[in-house]
Amino acid sequence: MSDARVEHTQTAALDLQADADAISVAPNWKLVWWRFKKHRLAVVSGFIVLFITVVALFPGFFSTQHPSESNAMGSFIPVQRVHFWDEGPSLFVYGVSGARNPRTLRMEWQIDESRKIPLRLFARGYQWEALWLFPTDLHLIGPADPASDAAIHLLGTDRLGRDQWSRLMYGTQVSLSIGLLAVAVSTVLGIFLGGISGYFGGLADMAIQRLIELLQSIPPIPIWLALTAALPRTWSVEQTYLAITVILALIGWTTLGREVRGRFLSLREEDFVVAARLSGSSQMRIVFRHMLPSMSSHIIAAMTLAVPVMIINETFLSFLGLGLRPPAISWGVLLREAQNLQSIALAPWLLLPCLAVIITVLALNILGDGLRDASDPYH
Amino acid sequence: MLAYIIKRLLLLPLLLFIFSIVAFVLIQAPPGDFVTSYVAELAASGSSMDRMQIEALRSLYGLDQPLYVQYFKWITRILQGDFGVSLDWQKPISELIGQRLLLTLALGLFTLLFTFAVAVPIGIISATRQYSFYDYFFTVFNYLGVATPTFMTALVLMWLAFSYFNITITGLFSPAYVDAPWSFGRVVDLGKHIWLPVVILGLDGTARLARIMRANLLDELHKPYVEMARAKGMSEWRLVMKYPVRLAINPLVSSLGWYLPLIFSGSLIVATVLNLPTIGPLLLRSLISQDMFLAGTIVLIYFAIAVVGTLLSDILLAWLDPRIRMET
């Protein structure tokens, strides 16, 4: 076979080879992003989560009234739905009129279609502080006439006449932040303890393993109940908030800890770690610069999936009266108002925070699943 | 296999011992004790007690002793079968808990049966008909099931039943049977009422387990032993049930270990919303009023169920999978 021929066939073959190589040189995070983009549902969920986060950061912007403002006369006002059309595009709600029930002596409110209250976007309203720093009176939606004192309750009111819509917005801030904070704390714990366990092995590993097993076999609910019941009622909202976060995180770190340990164990023997060790890198450097980044996508996925769990846990603890208590506002606290049949029968709109929980949890779960699939296509 | 079971059984008392300490510490966590909250309650209703009376009450209940002494006394009495008296209800605890425990167990076991009976077929259908309409339908069902906390389902259903059908779905018995002695009629009545809490309680776990079943089965379906069965001439359904399903179910069985205690502690929330006569609502109340003995006993019961559940699922798994059986 002549040399020219050999060369020719080799070039033809190598050409075909080159195309296939393009994919193999992309950095890891790019690969993860490409795979993630393919899951359209996960991407949509990501946007939903982003939107909810914006609401949590600027609850004042989205609310129409001060969340703690109560009005004994205006209890159980029904939902005033926003309308968009009235012989042409127009933003308004119907007003309400009330009458006192002669038997129960309670005020009962109804939607009054004879009164229209026009609304506008980016209206002026009560003062609030964006990010606890910048005072402003801008709101997403509000009465077109800032001087009017007509009631606008987009989701009705509760038994103390407090606007449910505004409370929902502020509740989002608390519920979401507790979830995030609890997950952050348990992640740190999990990485720290799981890392020690997996990287150093030996006695430390055994001890931490047994601890994880013990914590995982204990049913968490009685423990949460007992611990939260133990919180003194005299504590402030902030103190209770922090305490609940810690309590939730203390039991929740075990799953992540186990996973981190498993990954450290397998990574320890990988060539790139051995190479780093041989080239003289310190332990810290190996761990932080080489091992942690390779599990970062898994950790992020696990964190995203843990947040909804924490949110649900805080919600039901507050619902039972053991978590956050008024004047704190969270979804659980809001739902506590809907605890008995009488309340729900009178004012079914009190159940609406359920939707907020379900949507948030759903979006976070889908997003987390998408991230997890994207970071580990081989499972 | 026997050696394996014995080894696990020996661990049981050790675990329970550790858990009993945990339970005791938890109960003691709130500042003050029963007498403190009793006095607070009295004060709220307008009466009060003088110091001497309070001290007398304290020593009567043994609350003035150091903690480890209290624990020791408590645990030795429990080992003798004496669970003590509820300070709040002024009744022996065994009497209070007795029937409630039975109902709690019934609720838990029925929920377990329901979960497996529903999750396994859903998982099988989803895996064998991957990407079909059924698969997507069940995927949606699964996501919603996991996203909706149990108490919410209970709350919403309670409301729907009341507003649209004018029925109250609280309690486990109709008025006629609530305090009646056990009879066939009472059991039937229980059946009529218990199915709804079972469904509500089991929804979450069913969604999760169906998903796990689907994933496990998908893993197994592409394996060579399934192809071999097909090459032998077996019909699809028969080979799916005999081979990959049999293997895919194993991890599900091992998950019983964490699922069973989850059902029991989860039943607490449903029971609170629907006002069921189980031990959950009792625990809640006892924690708030710091009724130590009652709270401690119930927490210990939950722990015991958790430990027994894990043991049972380990044994079951060893029985089902000869590879594990032979290794130990």
Next chain:
Amino acid sequence: MDQPLLSVRNLKTFFMMDEGTAKAVDGVSFDVQPGQVLGIVGESGCGKSVTIKSVLRIVQKPGRIVGGEILFRRKRRNGRHGPDARTEIVDLAALDAYGEEMRAIRGSEIALIPQEPMAALSPVHTVGDQLVEAVRLHQDISKPEAERIVLERMREVGVPSPQERMTMYAWELSGGLRQRVMIAMALSCHPKLLIADEPTTAIDVTTQAQVLSLLRGLQEQHDMAIIFITHDLGVIAQIADYVVVMYLGRVMETGPVDDIFHRPQHPYTKALLESIPTMHARSKELLPTIAGSIPHPFNRPTGCPFYPRCSAYMPGICDHGLPALLPVNDRQAASCFLYNSAVDEV
């Protein structure tokens, strides 16, 4: 005139995936005579496994047979046994893969010895259970009767203490024993055609020799035809009567084993034979290899699939159109434009 037992005509099996269509088997034809050992040889990815899976009709989604015929001469039992049973030709490609008729053929008239015996047996069922099942799937007999047959088969393939082995699990047996069990399972219904999918790949060389001689013996005894899939030319030389050389889903050459080894016609066959390490090479001589590597299934060359790596490449001819498989002498056939300018319809 020998009527072939199996006649594969222009078989095409494609895998329809999101990224594109992989033409795993793209117009493959060959015949298997009764009692003959046919060896199908080729590199990984050439489509030999998919071909035999198509014959057995166990190709799973997203793969599916899109064209061609698989003519099999099956025994038609009219409820009677013995010399009255007639044979008839049936096109397996046209049958319902999961239907009764195909399932009756699969496992009894055409049997499979899988590639990995360990993975092909269920880890939670005893081997006895799975062997008995193979028998009872096609014969309506009682369990004790089936067990008797199974024990007989196990003795035949050389499994010591078959009674004990029946109650064991696949992972308790050695590699060689497992392979024998699979052979026993395949023989349980006296198939006319045995398909062995790389049966020697997963075992060591000594056991390999034993298994090969066992198969040879059984083949003569039962007068079975065997389709033997492998990538190992040495094994082909030992066991095959007739050889089919495949590459990228097409047949490159066919012929009797002696002719293929001593007078290869197709450049690919020649290159394969040249790349076998030999004792007779001079020291420090470079081992000849085939230039390049197998292209990605979605990136197949137009025209003859082998042209980018072929030493006899003729530009302008080889990259335009697929060469048809046509006789080059009275015994061998090759698909190469060196011998025939006829182009296969795509």
